[in-house]
Amino acid sequence: MTRQRAVVLEVIRSDMCHHTAEEIFHLARLRLPSISRATVYNNLRALEEERIIRRISGDGAADRYDNAYEPHGHIVCPECGAVKDFFMDGFAEALRRALGTEVDSYELKARVVCDRCKLHCVGS
Amino acid sequence: MTRQRAVVLEVIRSDMCHHTAEEIFHLARLRLPSISRATVYNNLRALEEERIIRRISGDGAADRYDNAYEPHGHIVCPECGAVKDFFMDGFAEALRRALGTEVDSYELKARVVCDRCKLHCVGS
């Protein structure tokens, strides 16, 4: 666990947001100005492989990172890309049963325009 | 509905595969050699907005396109990116109930190593 990896992890855990790699890079530089973009990407990948964080694929835009590894659903705003967690009881089991096989992992993403964007959209 | 858009749609409907934009571009050129990559992308986006096809986000690799708009699950092989459809009875309704709101659309992706890749992986 190098200083750099610790900083990346701190940034991810510092708030409830699901940041992009680029955002994590900028936030990490506030704490460790010498850190490079490649190191951020390297550590994000390493942390994902160690099953400490999870990558949320970004539907065209940049991927985002979740401070929890446990799979769960995400509500994504199709306007601004903001992500919120959500949990659906018994879903993993239902999925396994529906497929009839073990599942490496899953991604469940519901697109719902967030309140902030809804306001903007109504006006325009 | 221009000739180009018709060709893009024909390609997508011509088989059960979930092709990438690049593959669609090459297949479309067999039918209409002058078609350009930008036109393929333009029409894929237009068709998606018209809710005629659906984009499946490609987890790092290129996105793929589904000839149906109706949301349903996808089984994605994390090794080779191959995509298969799957259906889970009552899922859309369960999702709406879990979220307590209407859902624009959803994406449900289960990562399962496909049979072909499983063979390769066992050997290596």
Next chain:
DNA sequence: CCATAAATTTAGACAAATTCTAATATTTCT
């Protein structure tokens, strides 16, 4: 403590996927 090996970091080059631009061509409407 030193030597060596192994892993990590860094900056920047590179690559893939997609979007943008500006000119041209086509379609649509009157």
Next chain:
DNA sequence: AGAAATATTAGAATTTGTCTAAATTTATGG
């Protein structure tokens, strides 16, 4: 036909992410 709107094209540009090679740090074993 003429004007306005829309679509196409080729290639440039952008975004996101990976790769490379050199420098640095960390770990290991005498």
